[in-house]
Each structure stands twice: as structure tokens, then as C-alpha cells.
Amino acid sequence: MSVIEVSELRKSYGGRAVVDGVSFAVEEGEIFGILGPNGAGKTTTVECVEGLRVPDAGRVRVTGLDPIADHEQVTRVLGAQLQQSELQAKLTVREALELYATFYPRPADWRPLAERLGLTEKLTTRFAKLSGGQKQRLFIALALVGNPRIVVLDELTTGLDPRARRDTWQLIEDVRAGGVTVLLVTHFMEEAQRLCDRIAVIDRGRIAALDTPEGLIRRSAGATVVSFLPSAPLDERELDALPELASLAAKDGRITLSGTDATVNAVITLLARHHITAHQLRVTDATLDDAFLDLTEATA
């Protein structure tokens, strides 16, 4: 069952189309990523889902409800962590958690939540005195304190150190394991690759691709990367003629090429035929990074 449905969403500011016909559906219990370069329209899209912005055109439904017309009902099932927001400077962490818990009909117990997010020692600290990472973790806690069915996280781990980032990823996986659907906005590939079941790559207000992380990587032209130091010089023309070759580079005698499994097999055959040994042979899968650059470049 789709808990979020977005179809043909459009939103312009000052005549410039920021979101230009975006459609996707998020299934219950999945972690759905929205990935894209800065200014691609990711935040505007999720703000329409959160009911913070009125779309110019298109349809948005959250558990079948309209985020604008049924705003209050939507806020009860959807928790949000915004990219930029603050709290009252002199409000303490504990007071913020307690206050936001009162807003919801069936709130979560904020104590274990604070504990999971490493905020227990900061409960009496005022918001203005928190570090960037602590503020971020507090906002994640506030997004979850209402026991939502869906949680929208915009730039979840920005400002977190690598350890806090990994802890947060684990938390998000736990949250999903508890049955909560997660809509995640990020421009951080590792995060998307690790967490998301499916990813919509948004570029210039449109969906450039929508697939699983593996699917996106497979789709990119240079899905497999081979590099080696040949024991004897190779004829470049022969390399150029390799099947399904996506890229080829030679530097300091090391040859790096990318393509598909067919390319890899052909390289090995070629080397064997010439009795050339491949020293320091490395075969790696391309990362989501490569796929992302490929996808967003294609539309540029």
C-alpha cells in the first residue's frame, strides 16, 4: 500500500519551475530516498508532502489525505525534521521533548528516544547552547516523538560527525523495523546506498531515475571498474575496441577502464592472448556516486 502518493507535482517560484512534474509513490514500511544535487527541488517536493507548501499543480496524498486540506490529520501521522529550523533559544532539550510530546494524541516516551539519540546528558541544556549535531539529533527526536507512521527527514545527517552519523543510520533502520515509513532527502550517496530501499534521483525539478540503489548502479554505463599495471605495453586500439567499454584512462602505466561484466571478460581474454600479466589487478563495482554523476550529467 502506498502511504505517500505524489503525481505530476509542480511548483514555481518567480516563474522558475523548481519542481516540474514529479511523480512517485512510497510504500508502507520502506525507506525511500530523494537524492539530487543542490537546488534540484528535493526540499520543495517534501515540503509539499508535509503540507508546508501549496503545490501549483499535481496531487499529493499522505495516507490518502491531502496535506493542505487535511493538514491537522496529516501532521498526526507524519513527523518531520526540517532542513532549517530552530527552537526558542532558552528552551531546554527536556522541555522541548515534553512540549512536543503533548502535541500528539499517542506520543512516544521521549526518554528512550533521547537516550538513543545521545541526548540524555543534554536534557537540561538550552537549545542555543547545543552544538550543530546535538540540535540535529534533537530535531530527529522531535520528528519521532509523536509516534508517526511516516517520518520525513531532510538532510538527516548534515552536521553530524561520522560516528553520530552511523548511529543515526542505525536508528533509522530501527525506526523502519518498527513499521514506520521513512522518506529521506539527502545528497549524501553513502547514506542513500546504505539506507534506502528505493531512490528517486531528482535533477532540475524532474525525476531522472527511480530504482533500488543496486538498480541505479547497474543502470549507469560504467558499472564495473577494472584497473591494473600490464607487464608489457598494450595496444590502445585493442583496448578501445573492448565491448561495452564506458571509459578508458592510462596514467603512469596503470590502465583504468569501466564497463560491464562483458568488458571485464574481454580484458582478461585480451591479456591472456598476449601473455601479459596484470599486476595489482583491481575489479570494483561502481558506487552510487558514479551512477549519480552519470544520471545527473545525462540531463545537464
Added chain:
Amino acid sequence: MSSPALDTAVLRTEVRLFRREPGAIFWILLFPTLLLVILGSIPSFREHDDSLGGLRLVDTYVPIAVLLGLILGGVQAMPQTLTGYRERGILRRMSTTPIRPVTLLAAHMVVFAGAALASALLSLLVGRLAFHVRLPEQPFGYVVALVLAVLVALSLGSVISALSRTTKIAGALGSAVLFPMMFCAGLWVPVQAMPHLLARIVGYTPFGAAAQALDQAAAGHWPALTHLGVLAGWTVLLTTVAARRFRWE
């Protein structure tokens, strides 16, 4: 179906936050009474003056002190807080919860109004106990005038907040409005001592009308309908402008 504009948890939080603002507490709650005490300590302020209809200057300064807390809070403190709530995305964060952001604005206004009324009460009590200033002889009329003055201060503060994109602008706009408002309330020259024409003109400003209405009620008369009408008119006008111009983000 929408939640009520007042929420006890939000209100409790705003009361708590107000208690953490020593600046606001001083200027709204204590400063007006402190000024009254300083002025009342000057012997000439305690001499009966025929040009004031036999009143002492200190008598005329009690209503001014009552209004001063309102003015300082209404045009200086409140608009900056409300604008900051918008500027820093606090209202936006609240829009993603079942509680509407107007709840936060309303709670802050209630806290401010409560502080202003407490300040007024303190000025009246200190005036009575320290300088034998008679308590309002028409208490009901006094309360009506005071409530209208609080409403006009709230609406003026809301307009400043609505017209200010940033807290800096709200601060500057507040300061620009502050001095004329304090003048009209009679801080430099009590309304009773102003030349007749000036007093009439000042009577059409929110706090000039409030000062004159409070004076009349203090002396035992029902405040003139023109003064109450001026207060109500300003409140309606300013509230309308604030509601039309206020932006949630």
C-alpha cells in the same frame, strides 16, 4: 476541524521562557515602578500644583508608569520575539505538528499582556503605599481603559512584527515607534500639563487616549467615550493591518 488557538502546554512554556528573560522582566515589570519611585523621591514632585488641578506631579505619573510597561513590552520586546519565532523557523517547525503556529504567537501575547498588567498593578500599589497616590476612584472604568490599552499595545506590537522581515528590523521599527508613544503617554510632559491643543492632538493617538482615559478614571469619572473609542478604533485598525500583512515564513 482545527485545534484551538490557545494551548496550555505552549502557554506554560512561554511563561517559563519569559522568566528566563531578565531584560524583559526588568523593562516591562520593574522599570516603570522604579521610575515612579525615582520621580516621587524628588520633593517638588510631591507638591500640589494648581496648573494640574491641585494634583501633585507624582499623581499624574502613576498612569504614565502604568502605560510605560505596556509600551516598552508592546513595541520593543514582543515584536522582536514574534519576528524571531518566524525568522528562525520556529513557527515553521510548529506547522508540521497538530498544533497550529498561531498558538505560539497567542501564548506569547498572553504572557506579555499578563506581565504588563502585573506591572500596572505594581505601579498602582507602590504609588499608593509610597506616595499616597489615591487608587483609581472609578475602578471599573479604569479596568476598561487598561484592558483597551493592553489590546492596543498588542495590536501595535503585532503590526511591527508583521511589517518586519527580521528581528533587526523589528528592533529598529520598535525604537522608532517607542519615543513618540512614550511622549503621547505623557512621559516627558503629563497630558494634564500639555498645552490644550497638543493634549487634544495627543488624545487621538493610542497611548495619549489611554493616558487621558486612565486619568479620568483615577479621578473618579467614567472615561470619555471618545478616548475609549480612539483606543478601540486603533485596536481594530492595527489588528486588521497585522492580520493582512503577517507572513508565516
